[in-house]
Every structure is written in structure tokens, then in C-alpha cells.
Amino acid sequence: MARTEVMIVGAGPLGIELAIAFKRAGLDCVQVDAGQIGQTILAWPPMTRWFSSSERITIAGVPIQTVSQEKCTREEYLAYLRSVVMQFDLDICTYERTLDISRDTDAFSVTTRTRAGKVRTRTARYVVLTTGGMAAPNRLGVHGEDLPHVSHVLADPHTYFRRDVLIVGGRNSAVEAALRLHHAGARVTMCYRGTSLGDGVKYWLRPEIEYLIKKERIKTHFETVPIVILPDRVELRTGGGDTVTVPADFVLMMIGYVADMSLFRQAGVELTGDREVPSFDRQTMQTNVPGLFVAGTAIAGTQRSGVRVFLENCHVHVDRIVAAITGGTPPPEPEPVLLPEA
Ligand SMILES: Cc1cc2nc3c(=O)[nH]c(=O)nc-3n(C[C@H](O)[C@H](O)[C@H](O)COP(=O)(O)OP(=O)(O)OC[C@H]3O[C@@H](n4cnc5c(N)ncnc54)[C@H](O)[C@@H]3O)c2cc1C
Incomplete structure (x- = not known):
């Protein structure tokens, strides 16, 4: 030996x-x-x-x-x-x-x-x-998480050009992905369980993401979690118990x-x-x-x-x-x- x-x-x-x-x-x-x-x-x-x-x-x-x-x-x-x-x-x-x-x-x-x-x-x-x-990667354990259009890792941004992408998460990796995909021509929606973006979001990312969220160029649902992922859309549950449906050709779980x-x-x-x-x-x-x-x-x-x-x-x-x-x-x-x- x-x-x-x-x-x-x-x-x-x-x-x-x-x-x-x-x-x-x-x-x-x-x-x-x-x-x-x-x-x-x-x-x-x-x-x-x-x-x-x-x-x-x-x-x-x-x-x-x-x-x-x-x-x-x-x-x-x-x-x-x-x-x-x-x-x-x-x-x-x-x-x-x-x-x-x-x-x-x-x-x-x-x-x-x-x-x-x-x-x-x-x-x-x-x-x-x-x-x-x-x-x-962390998993949420929601129905549909194993579908082929759901990933826990961002692919080459080109993949998402002119498609609807839901990004789950509100910390650095989610914010960075949202900005990159927005610039790559994807239609980006974010969904995050917190009331606002994570405290640790980098100071050089924050002004731009906040501006894009405010202008609804990146539509963002706070206090919301995915409950069902379907091949072309995701159902989100809001803090108030309502259901919101967002279109999604791709779902990115950026949750650590x-x-x-x-x-x-x-x-x-x-x-x-x-x-x-x-x-x-x-x-x-x-x-x-x-x-x-x-x-x-x-x-x-x-x-x-x-x-x-x-x-x-x-x-x-x-x-x-x-x-x-x-x-x-x-x-x-x-x-x-x-x-x-x-
Ligand atoms: C998008 C992103 C951005 C990041 N930016 C930063 C940053 O700016 N600054 C920073 O400090 N950190 C950053 N990180 C975190 C960074 O990845 C870690 O800090 C860094 O990789 C830690 O190095 P490490 O050597 O401790 O562990 P790792 O780089 O994770 O290396 C661990 C190695 O162990 C191997 N291994 C595991 N299990 C076994 C096994 N059973 N047998 C043999 N080999 C095994 C793995 O294959 C791996 O190569 C970032 C992470 C991500 C995802």
C-alpha cells in the first residue's frame, strides 16, 4: 500500500x-x-x-x-x-x-x-x-423542479435570448444572473421570499438592479415562493396566500x-x-x-x-x-x- x-x-x-x-x-x-x-x-x-x-x-x-x-x-x-x-x-x-x-x-x-x-x-x-x-445546489423541493428547463446553474446567457426566464432567489447569484440575462436579451422575472433584495447584494450590483426592478424591466415578486413549475409557466404563492402565474421557458433556481x-x-x-x-x-x-x-x-x-x-x-x-x-x-x-x- x-x-x-x-x-x-x-x-x-x-x-x-x-x-x-x-x-x-x-x-x-x-x-x-x-x-x-x-x-x-x-x-x-x-x-x-x-x-x-x-x-x-x-x-x-x-x-x-x-x-x-x-x-x-x-x-x-x-x-x-x-x-x-x-x-x-x-x-x-x-x-x-x-x-x-x-x-x-x-x-x-x-x-x-x-x-x-x-x-x-x-x-x-x-x-x-x-x-x-x-x-x-440547494433544492426547493417543489413540484416540477426536475423538469428539463429548470436548472440550478446559469448556462451561457445566449441560451435565454428572447425567452421568458424566472429567476428564483434574491441574493448575489440571482441578482447577477438577472442582470446578465436582461442584458443578453432575455425577458427576466424574479421571485424572492424576502421583502426586498438580500442585504449582502454587492454595492456595484444594487443600483442597476433596483432601477430595473423599479422600472419593471425586471419584474420582481417579493415575499413569494414557487409552488408548482410547469413546462411553460410557474405558479407562485404570495405572502398573502394568493397565486400568481408567470410565464417561464426557463427557470433558474439561484438559491445557494x-x-x-x-x-x-x-x-x-x-x-x-x-x-x-x-x-x-x-x-x-x-x-x-x-x-x-x-x-x-x-x-x-x-x-x-x-x-x-x-x-x-x-x-x-x-x-x-x-x-x-x-x-x-x-x-x-x-x-x-x-x-x-x-
Ligand atoms: C458565482 C460565484 C462567485 C464566487 N465569487 C467568490 C469571490 O469573489 N470570492 C471568494 O472568495 N469566493 C467566491 N465564491 C466562492 C468560491 O467558489 C470559494 O470561495 C472557493 O472555491 C473556495 O475554495 P476551496 O478550495 O475552499 O473549495 P473549492 O474550490 O470548493 O474546492 C473543493 C474541491 O474539493 C473537491 N472534492 C470535494 N469532495 C471530494 C472528495 N470526496 N474527493 C475528492 N475531492 C473532493 C471538489 O471537486 C473541489 O475541487 C464564488 C462562488 C460562486 C458560485
Whole structure:
């Protein structure tokens, strides 16, 4: 059985940053990802821009330059990740899902399955879970949610040209989708259970969306939830109990994501509340299972409104874990991110 010092599960930006830090510290490391590197970002709609400015999402001190001097697009960031992996010559086992982690006396036994179906077991002294918090979209559980014109992910905006689109949600992803589709020539309606758009809507999105809603160029139903989705329309229930029917060739459920914490649970990590927040020591990032660490957005379990753990405030996890494993001094507590952009 192959043996390594550290195994990293997940090759999102934080997992890659960690692998580079281990390499710099001379630690032998194996890294796997269930998908491609940066799989979470790969799943974003084409040309989506990061909310965070580039310097907040750089990893391992490698700067990002963009063609436009604007915030990084999905495409630019994926190219950046590829370059970083090449620059540091990281050997990441992509399309290899971790299935099981069990603790033997002095090491972990980690079982994975490759895309071709081969099951591998490796032994690692330490394991770090950087599995993120966006494993699957949230579901409303309404009738018709599985129809083919209903999606939880925005496709290329061209798809929606001159069609009726209902966007469910009122936070950043819903607002951004509404603006993009409006500009792409779709007829956009929004439906949101809140009395107004979410508090966290970015200040650079808010004036335009509020203007378009006020002018009814994006028709918006607040305090309203979908109750039935049909092939060409959606029935909404208002706060007052009335039913409103809106035409919809496409329905976009932009209502957030859920984390998959099954590996944590299975490995014996305590998970708290319905968000399944893992138990860990903030100074070392070690979970209640000795030798098993957590890093990146996975520390927050499933994020709902009010929780703000993003790549931009996770970088410090890397130094904490390296210090814990090498016996170094933990880094000082960072200043809270001034004006978080994510
Ligand atoms: C539209 C949009 C815009 C965003 N904008 C920002 C922003 O501006 N700033 C910001 O900081 N954040 C933003 N985010 C959130 C951003 O995606 C996360 O902050 C970032 O991806 C977190 O990095 P991570 O490495 O912690 O996790 P992830 O990038 O989610 O990486 C986790 C990795 O683990 C892998 N994995 C999961 N389970 C397994 C398993 N069992 N076996 C093997 N591999 C596994 C996944 O395939 C994935 O590659 C945005 C998200 C969306 C959807």
C-alpha cells in the first residue's frame, strides 16, 4: 500500500495553495480531487467574475494579471490555477474521488476511486480535507423542479435570448444572473421570499438592479415562493396566500449550495447543527480526530445567509496547518478582512 506523509483531499484554490506550502516545507504529499483542479470554479457560468479583487484570491504569492485590469473571470482564474500547478510541478490525481478515511494506530487509510473505476488505498500520516462548501445546489423541493428547463446553474446567457426566464432567489447569484440575462436579451422575472433584495447584494450590483426592478424591466415578486413549475409557466404563492402565474421557458433556481460533509462524518469528525460545521481547533485547523485537518471553505459546512467564509479569508489556514504538522509557530491571527468583497 502506498504511504505518504500528508494526503490532501480537494484541489480547489485552497487545496492547491496547501500543496505548494507542503512542497516548500519538504513534506511528501498526495493530492486527489473528485473532479478537475478548481472544479467548483469550473462549474460557474461562463465569464462569471470573482467578486473579490485579484490580490485576495492569489495563492502561494503568485500574482494574477488580467487583460482588462478588472476582477478575474472564471476563465482567467482557471488558467491561473493551471499555470500555478505547472509552475510548482504539482502531481494532482484529478477525477479521483475519496470514498473512505479510517484511522489505524499511527496513520490513516484513505480509499479513493478513479474515473476508470479503479479503487486505491493509500496510507497517510496526516489528512487535510479541503472539500469546499458547494458540492450541490440547494433544492426547493417543489413540484416540477426536475423538469428539463429548470436548472440550478446559469448556462451561457445566449441560451435565454428572447425567452421568458424566472429567476428564483434574491441574493448575489440571482441578482447577477438577472442582470446578465436582461442584458443578453432575455425577458427576466424574479421571485424572492424576502421583502426586498438580500442585504449582502454587492454595492456595484444594487443600483442597476433596483432601477430595473423599479422600472419593471425586471419584474420582481417579493415575499413569494414557487409552488408548482410547469413546462411553460410557474405558479407562485404570495405572502398573502394568493397565486400568481408567470410565464417561464426557463427557470433558474439561484438559491445557494450545500456542502457534502459525508467524509467528515464518516471519519469521525463532530459536525454541529444543520449546517454541519466541523469541529476544529482554530490555531491548528486540526479536527477532533487527531491528525485530520480541515481547510478552506469546508470549515463552514453548508453556508447559508449570514455566514461569510470564502477563499479570500481562508489563506491563513495554510500556515496554521504547516505549522501544526512541522512543529512550527502558528501564524498570528490575521486582521479581519477589511470590507470583504466576496
Ligand atoms: C458565482 C460565484 C462567485 C464566487 N465569487 C467568490 C469571490 O469573489 N470570492 C471568494 O472568495 N469566493 C467566491 N465564491 C466562492 C468560491 O467558489 C470559494 O470561495 C472557493 O472555491 C473556495 O475554495 P476551496 O478550495 O475552499 O473549495 P473549492 O474550490 O470548493 O474546492 C473543493 C474541491 O474539493 C473537491 N472534492 C470535494 N469532495 C471530494 C472528495 N470526496 N474527493 C475528492 N475531492 C473532493 C471538489 O471537486 C473541489 O475541487 C464564488 C462562488 C460562486 C458560485
